[in-house]
Amino acid sequence: MLSDIDTWVLDLDNTLYPPSTGLGDQINVGIRDYLTGFFGLDEAGARRKQAELIASHGTTLRGLMTLHAVDPADYLAFERRLDYSVLRADALLATAIAALPGRKFIYTNASAYHAEQALDRLGLAGHFDGVFDILAGELEPKPHPGSYRRFLDRHDVVPGRAVMFDDLEVNLTVPEQLGMATVWVGGEAAPGTAQYQVMAPRRWRVWDLAPFLHSLTAPAVRPSTM
Structure with a gap:
């Protein structure tokens, strides 16, 4: 699952931290x-x-x-x-992101300043290769196609080897059309629901980001031979 990915693209607000932070x-x-x-x-x-x-x-x-x-x-x-003290460091998320192979980017409709403040509070500063903010997108936001193309061009991203994470499903339509894998993050899972849901080939719904990312790189547990 996602074994062919070399570029990880993550939204910031309500993706790397839950809406409950306020x-x-x-x-x-x-x-x-x-x-x-x-x-x-x-x-x-x-x-x-x-x-x-x-x-x-x-x-x-x-x-x-x-x-x-x-x-x-x-x-x-x-x-x-803004009061960024409402955010808390997430050690599990930091470990999971650090373990991902390849490049990692923040892609946000906010400013780079906002991203830097939030990432610092979340304990994620230094975990990403860059921040693509609203100014880098020439003020054209997600989900406009031009914004995604600017991101891909600026960072030489091959869509077929990249995955986009976002809390808004509408922001994943264009990446999917461009050939990226997509992961819709957030919401409330029904009782007994699995950690993630496969919605289509190369498309997932995830309710808790950190465990999902961790599952991508955690070594498989082999049955005991004793």
């Missing part, structure tokens, strides 16, 4: 605070505006830049106010 909620609050100040909206209006921009442009930032020429640095300043 960091994703902080991010949404920061985005809506920006919208409230920029447009003079109340909370409900900011939520609607955020949903409209995401639906029409993929991310709030891309919509604001396209429609209102917003400076991305000004918008992304809210990341400096």
